[in-house]
Amino acid sequence: MNCLEVIPGVVILESDGDKRLASRSLDAQPVYGERILDGYRFWDPFRSKLGALLLKASRTLPVLSRDAKVLYLGAATGTTVSHVSDIVKDGLVYAVEFSHRSMRDLIRLSERRGNIVPILADASRPEEYAFFVEPVDWVYQDIAQRNQAEIATSNCARYLKPGGDLILMLKTRSVDVNASPQAVLQAEIKNLQGLDLGPIQDLLPFHQDHWAILAKKPR
Numbered sequence: 001m002n003c004l005e006v007i008p009g010v011v012i013l014e015s016d017g018d019k020r021l022a023s024r025s026l027d028a029q030p031v032y033g034e035r036i037l038d039g040y041r042f043w044d045p046f047r048s049k050l051g052a053l054l055l056k057a058s059r060t061l062p063v064l065s066r067d068a069k070v071l072y073l074g075a076a077t078g079t080t081v082s083h084v085s086d087i088v089k090d091g092l093v094y095a096v097e098f099s100h101r102s103m104r105d106l107i108r109l110s111e112r113r114g115n116i117v118p119i120l121a122d123a124s125r126p127e128e129y130a131f132f133v134e135p136v137d138w139v140y141q142d143i144a145q146r147n148q149a150e151i152a153t154s155n156c157a158r159y160l161k162p163g164g165d166l167i168l169m170l171k172t173r174s175v176d177v178n179a180s181p182q183a184v185l186q187a188e189i190k191n192l193q194g195l196d197l198g199p200i201q202d203l204l205p206f207h208q209d210h211w212a213i214l215a216k217k218p219r
């Protein structure tokens with residue numbers, strides 16, 4: 001089996017042409033039923049858009065140091081949050097989610113992992129969590145709403161450090177189910193205000209009609 005570190009704390013294990021992604025686990029417990037081998041947790045790209053992006057195009061991903069701070073919008077029950085928590089083991093993940101039901105699982109996860117700060121709030125109202133969140137190195141967003149670019153823009157304006165990175169997982173069907181995915185993608189890119197656009201990557205075959213849009217806040 002070959003093992004290649006793609007970013008600090010994340011490896012691709014390759015055996016007989018089969019590629020598996022895994023993150024060096026902060027905690028001995030699985031989070032969503034994933035297998036743990038020699039301290040690495042397998043990372044399912046079908047359940048995580050960041051996992052899909054890392055498997056498809058890890059080189060497009062901006063560097064994230066082990067002590068970085070991340071604002072994560074649309075945390076759900078913490079599947080991908082848990083892998084980000086592995087990556088920024090000495091940093092913090094501010095995990096925003098507005099579903100009370102998901103928040104219960106997220107709080108349980110944060111009790112095992114001291115670098116996750118669960119925040120029950122609406123990401124389209126970033127002023128609501130100003131009391132908890134400090135300037136961050138990454139804003140990561142995975143929210144199926146009509147105004148995804150607007151939510152990303154307002155959070156980056158308030159919380160992203162100059163020189164920091166946005167990773168927006170855009171679900172085009174949530175913006176407009178009738179328009180072509182390409183047309184929605186182009187329109188949403190135009191709506192990303194105050195950021196320098198970076199690479200754009202589709203997430204097929206793991207996630208249909210989803211794009212990862214990378215952008216940087218100018219210094």
Ligand SMILES: C[S@@+](CC[C@H](N)C(=O)[O-])C[C@H]1O[C@@H](n2cnc3c(N)ncnc32)[C@H](O)[C@@H]1O
Pocket residue numbers: 047048049073074075076077078079080081096097098099102121122123124142143144145
């Ligand atoms: C696709 S799921 C996220 C999956 C998660 N990122 C993962 O990979 O493990 C989208 C989540 O965004 C949440 N959400 C949608 N709109 C939101 C908003 N305005 N503020 C906060 N959370 C929101 C939903 O409740 C849902 O849990």
